[in-house]
Amino acid sequence: MTLDLAAPVEVLAKALIDLPSVSGDEREIADQVEAALRACAHLEVTRLGNNVVARTTLGRAERVVVAGHLDTVPIASNVPGRWADDGATLWGRGAVDMKAGVAVQLSLAAALTEPTRDVTWVLYDQEEVEETRNGLGRVSRERPDLLQADFAVLGEPTGGVIEGGCNGTLRVDVTVQGKAAHSARSWKGVNAIHHAAPLLQALEEYEAETIEVDGLKYREGLNAVGISGGIAGNVIPDSVTVTLNYRFSPAWPLEEAKERVEKFVQAAFTAHPETLERWQAAPDELALVYSLVWTDEAQACRPGLDAPLARSFAAAVEATGAESPRAKLGWTDVARFGVLGIPAVNYGPGDPELAHADDERCAVSQIREVRAGLEAWLTS
Template sequence: MKEKLVKYLKDLVEIPSVIGNEKEIADYTQNFVERYYPSSNIVRYNNSLMVFDEIDQSKKTLALVGHLDTVPGENDFTGQIIDGRLYGLGASDMKGGLAVMMGLMDYFSDKEKRFNLIYVFYEKEEGPYVDNGLEPLLSEFDIIQKADLAIALEPTDNKVQVGCLGTLHASIIFKGKRAHSARPWQGENAIHKAADFLKRLADYGIHEYEFDGMKFLEVMNATMVEFSGGRNIIPDKFVINVNYRFAPGKTIEQAKEDVLKLVNGEAEVEFTDLCPSGNVCLYNPVLSELIEKYSLPVEAKQAWTDVARLSLYGIDAVNFGPGEAAQAHQKNENIPLENLYKNFEILSDFIKVEK
């Protein structure tokens, strides 16, 4: 199976699938899954796919979830194996996980499983929350909701990452009065009006938050600015994009209140791209068995993933994948092949019927 896993991953990284251009990789994936499942068990929605077993009520159900898209990037060694690492855009985030999903589908094509399996391959994960291709699969169909546990094979270095931070973006809009920079008293500098807020934001620091024994770090940062005018004009508008990463247990409304409190009425606030936090589901019996059986390290997810979206639909979900988190979105992205093999070995052993 190791050779097959490498082949699947090479095929995947050699298909460009930058967000918004997933048709070719979705077609490839559909051709692959049609070898193993009848059309009645395959759903294609735009450039996303769901593939599922006939549900046997005597078994628990496991969903394996992976996104097909990548961020834009460069890779000088696509498809090459160097020092035990396979290179290619998306190798770690998260085509390595997709290759494992394909390997499991192949492996169990003639073997008994103790779980019903649902495979989810979806588009547009790397972009705005509202465009994400997992959402229509959840809202238009009820297949994934049958899962007792969903595993997103995001890059986690083969650690189980539970929960995830919520995230929101807010435009903090300071308004002034335009004037010539030689006569600033005739105007009101919108940039200068932001000084007190920026000081409070810089001092916000790191807020540690513990949820179900997992430590999450809440942070709030300015990430972009825009202004009106030019270098010899007192600007009448200055907009700061603030990104707030907030812990599980906090609702989007509570997170919005945190931002409004920091702004203190000094500017207008427009909230954009609101993404909920993900549940910490360590109580889940399937997850507990997986962790205990293989002595897997467990940590909090200090970022956002679609575990949060799955949580909104009442689905217990975690991140557990072969990719290296540090390689995600890097130039010349790569994945250690040993990680790939280990992830497959753990999941295949967990899923198989013990004799």
């Protein structure tokens, strides 16, 4: 198949859904996107792995990046896509996250031969997996010149509302030590799983904060997202690892966010002296031992809505009837633009609560509205 960038934007979105592109398997969709963009005489196209960058070079006073990822989470019997509600709704993997947003970008990239601002269209791979594989990260490391801009828009699903900045995210493995013994003689050992209880109790009692940054409210979260331990059904476990995920507001730099988690874990154990006493009285005078290993970290991004281009963008989008900007509560790649010193916002079609769902779907009207909003700004 060949992508038709001149087709109605919702038809283009379905064509993209029909191209399976689970993270790590984006070659075919990247080939199709590259071929379609190279057919546009007004664009300079660069391919880097399965990342495609297309740029106008009109000598405008301002340059903006409009970016979106090509990959999806694994398919759940929802490819190819399908129409519902008499064509008013598009179903399928990626309908929300984020092939509808990519369709908007490709449609406009082909149509806007004379935008009032130079535009860099970035279509990248492996966003839905670990940070080290992220295609936008690769472009920023290997060809940072391609991302130079005054402002950036990331087409993540926002329900057609501008969402400023994003929360940061941290994952850490907290390992609690014990001592192995035969379960028939449990008093000879120290049960690490039992002794992780203070941490789990503290997490149960944790109350998420809502922190205002530049007029937008970001809700935080600290949760256990995994636990592992134990050797066999007749052995007292000598260690247990609890994996924590901290979603933090742009109020905290990355290192300060890590310190907050470290203090929380320390306080969880030291707040229970009776547990400390049990451990200190354990066989062989085994004392309290726990360790932290960071496994994933991505800093937050401030809203950036005070930048002149951000204000003009917000005005153009609100003129289409959209709601006022709000905070982005998850982590997105706007944080990468923040590191580069480029103000960035999220703006795309689709209800983010339906992202990754088996019944992932997007209203056709919203795909059209987001396209209209971007077009109005890029031609004003």
